[in-house]
Amino acid sequence: MNRCNRKVAGTLPYRYGFGGRHKPWRKYTVIYKSVLLENLQYVANVALGFFSYFVFIYIYNRLWGYMYRSPEELIAGYTKEQMIWYVMMTEMLYFGANANVVAGEVARDIRGGNIAYLMNKPYHYTLYILARYTGEWSVRLPMYAVFAVLIGTALVGPLPHFQWITVPLMALCAVLGITINAVFKLCISLFSFWIEDTTPFQWIYNKLILVVGILFPVEIFPEILQPLLKLTPIYTVCYGPAKLIVDFSPEKCVEILAAQAVYLAVGSGLMLLIYRKGVKRLYVNGG
Amino acid sequence: MLTAAKNQLRVCFLSIKYNIMREMVNKVTFLTNVVFMVLNDASILVQWFILFRLRDDVGGYSLREVLMLWGLVAASFGLSNILFARVLSLPDLIINGKLDAFLVQPKKVLLGVLTSETRISAIGDLLYGVILVCLCKPGVGGFFLFLLFVIMGALAFTAFALLLGSLSFWFVRMDILQNQMLMGMINFGTYPDGIFQGDARVLLYLLMPVGMALWQPAHVMACFDGKMFLAVLGYVLLLSVAAVAVFYRGLRRYASGNLMEARL
Structure with missing residues (x-):
């Protein structure tokens, strides 16, 4: 068994994509495009996943239908239509940009030793994974978005006070939320350098996102918890994008985008740091 | 014949035992x-505490009844995945x-296949289900009734998965259908049946074994009904027999592959 050479382990500047003379991000764009084209071949497989999404939405439609005593009632400031659309949008992001596959791939690469081959390529491993992931959800998410709009309109009617002009800002917020989620899931997977199986930690993270961010808006929790929840990734990953879709306001948009910028910067720094520390611990079996 | 059945069960028991022992090689993992699966399952309680803050009942269920339902579903799913995860x-x-x-092993093919894998995280599901029901204080009789329903629920879950999985003998992509239907069964089964009305409710009794294998047992645990208990038992037996029959019918169509594989 050989200890990996530190220089090979990813500390050279070009590995971060900053060292090239021209268009340093081009290689990640190429990776993105190749995965995007590959995934376009399997759109039928994506459509098969609509059944699970529909089951979730149907259940929450019935559940909130039961919880609201009258159509005019407000729960945590949300009408019944807004509450159901909120769940539909968060579930759309969850299903359409499922990061579990990517997180599992990273953990398998590290545990199985495949990382030894990938880290020697002329790209930074974590950015390579993020580029691949973006290529995957670029196909899935729009399909889920169309499906969500169709079944949402059929089940609860159009979203009240929706303004098409705000769609670009909502899309930006959703893209940032998806990327932040992927970065945090990657951070957890990178702990495979230290512990054999990080899946249990992924469960807990997923469940926190699901229960606190996807199923309910932050306003439904006790007031004492709300400031705390706004400091967690949940606020930027699911609440922010869905809140803007169901109840857009310019002030809220600026607040959420600012929080996302901070989270993305901190999360990315953490991801690169964990990776750097992790590869130093890497042992490669010969064979 | 009795000795043959006894030997068969012994082999199955040993298979499951060695599956677990193999996983226990790395004790930390x-x-x-197990522990994180218990925590993972427990985190969903937040949802119910939130919902019961808004209303006194959800779909006609009190918080205790919802917890009993969750305990039953988690434990049934857990037991099925401990014993028969390969399905x-x-x-x-x-x-x-x-x-x-x-096929070349000197034991029943189906039992050999089903018991050849154990999902360790399912031990956490089973533990969580038992803990949750104990917290609801069902009494000694109620607890034994719960255990009986867990066994029936695990059999129903396995049989349903086997039925869908066996369709692969005839059709492709049945893995996706099996996965989605089982997830649908769990998702529907963990919500009170009172929120589903009309045709959807009928489908959940006919298309998926949610009504008879999960909701009715939860009702019997809340208020014992001998006839319904027997109906659930009969339903599970019927479903299991049908699943086994479909598997062996499909096995006749099985075309061997050229994959070289050894099972040690």
Whole structure:
């Protein structure tokens, strides 16, 4: 068994994509495009996943239908239509940009030793994974978005006070939320350098996102918890994008985008740091 | 014949035992999987506490009844995945010709396949279900009734998965259908039946074994009804027999692959 050479382990500047003379991000764009084209071949497989999404939405439609005593009632400031659309949008992001596959791939690469081959390529491993992931959800998410709009309109009617002009800002917020989620899931997977199986930690993270961010808006929790929840990734990953879709306001948009910028910067720094520390611990079996 | 059945069960028991022992080689991973699955399941309680803050009942269920339902579903799913986890990868075994390794073994093919894998995290599901029901203080009789329903629920879950998985003998992509239907069963089963009305409710009794294998047992646990208990028992037996029949009917169509595989 050989200890990996530190220089090979990813500390050279070009590995971060900053060292090239021209268009340093081009290689990640190429990776993105190749995965995007590959995934376009399997759109039928994506459509098969609509059944699970529909089951979730149907259940929450019935559940909130039961919880609201009258159509005019407000729960945590949300009408019944807004509450159901909120769940539909968060579930759309969850299903359409499922990061579990990517997180599992990273953990398998590290545990199985495949990382030894990938880290020697002329790209930074974590950015390579993020580029691949973006290529995957670029196909899935729009399909889920169309499906969500169709079944949402059929089940609860159009979203009240929706303004098409705000769609670009909502899309930006959703893209940032998806990327932040992927970065945090990657951070957890990178702990495979230290512990054999990080899946249990992924469960807990997923469940926190699901229960606190996807199923309910932050306003439904006790007031004492709300400031705390706004400091967690949940606020930027699911609440922010869905809140803007169901109840857009310019002030809220600026607040959420600012929080996302901070989270993305901190999360990315953490991801690169964990990776750097992790590869130093890497042992490669010969064979 | 009795000795043959006894030997068969002994082999199954040993298979499950060795599955678990193999996973226990790394004790930290084993314990992490079990403990974190309990925590993972427990985190969903937040949802119910929130909903019961808004209303006194959800779909006609009190918080205690919801917790009993959750305990039953988690424990049934857990037991099924401890004993018969391989049923979830049955389509893969059929499509890729991996059944060959089981066909040549001197034991029943189906039992050999089903007991060849154990999901360790499922121990956490089973533990969580038992803990949750104990917290509801069902009494000694109620607890034994719960255990009976857990066994029936595990059989129903396995039989339903086997039925769908066995369709791979005839059709492709049954893995996706199996996965989605089982997830649908769990998702529907963990919500009170009172929120579903009309045709959807009928479908959940006919298309998926949610009504008879999960909701009715929860009702019987809340208020014992001998006839319904027997109806659930009969339903589970019927479903199991149908699933086994479909598997062996499909096995006749099985075309062996050229995959070289050894099972030690």
